[in-house]
Amino acid sequence: MSTVSVAITVNGKEHKAEIEPRTLLVQFLRDNLGLTGTHTGCDTSQCGACTVLVDGVSAKSCTVLAVQADGAEITTIEGLAPFGMLHPIQQAFWAEHGLQCGYCTPGMIMTTASLLARNPDPSEEEIRHELHGNLCRCTGYHTIVNAVRKSAELLAGGATALPIDQLAD
Numbered sequence: 001m002s003t004v005s006v007a008i009t010v011n012g013k014e015h016k017a018e019i020e021p022r023t024l025l026v027q028f029l030r031d032n033l034g035l036t037g038t039h040t041g042c043d044t045s046q047c048g049a050c051t052v053l054v055d056g057v058s059a060k061s062c063t064v065l066a067v068q069a070d071g072a073e074i075t076t077i078e079g080l081a082p083f084g085m086l087h088p089i090q091q092a093f094w095a096e097h098g099l100q101c102g103y104c105t106p107g108m109i110m111t112t113a114s115l116l117a118r119n120p121d122p123s124e125e126e127i128r129h130e131l132h133g134n135l136c137r138c139t140g141y142h143t144i145v146n147a148v149r150k151s152a153e154l155l156a157g158g159a160t161a162l163p164i165d166q167l168a169d
């Protein structure tokens with residue numbers, strides 16, 4: 001089977017690999033790199049569980065071929081904060097109970113990161129519009145919207161990543 005060479009920077013580290021041309025970016029992240037924080041929900045571009053940042057913009061990694069990401073910079077949920085620490089957006093989801101089972105959460109958080117990078121103070125309508133491609137079966141969305149608002153507040157206030165044990169109730 002023919003393969004192609006790719007060089008993809010993920011969470012600040014370049015990874016060179018020989019892959020089948022049909023390899024999806026989500027497969028590359030999970031299977032080649034072991035970054036299983038990026039979830040696969042539907043595999044058909046509907047649920048958003050696989051959302052990552054591609055050159056800083058949110059993208060559903062089940063709809064991107066790894067070869068299309070050749071030369072790109074990818075950020076996954078693992079890359080938001082150092083291991084054992086929570087990024088302010090993660091802190092906000094914790095504080096506002098923006099998750100239950102957590103399956104959708106990495107995608108929700110990466111979509112939030114993309115939104116707040118270009119719009120640091122979004123309205124509720126803008127938040128709901130941005131999240132329309134991310135499905136959640138548990139929360140009813142209200143706490144997620146609150147978490148995005150809280151994320152904006154924390155980031156505007158200069159919040160930084162914190163160790164997880166500092167957040168425990």
Ligand code: FES
Nearest residue numbers: 041042043048062
């Ligand atoms: S797994 Fe990619 S959108 Fe559902």
Ligand code: FES
Nearest residue numbers: 100101136137138
């Ligand atoms: S928290 Fe369970 S799917 Fe969203």
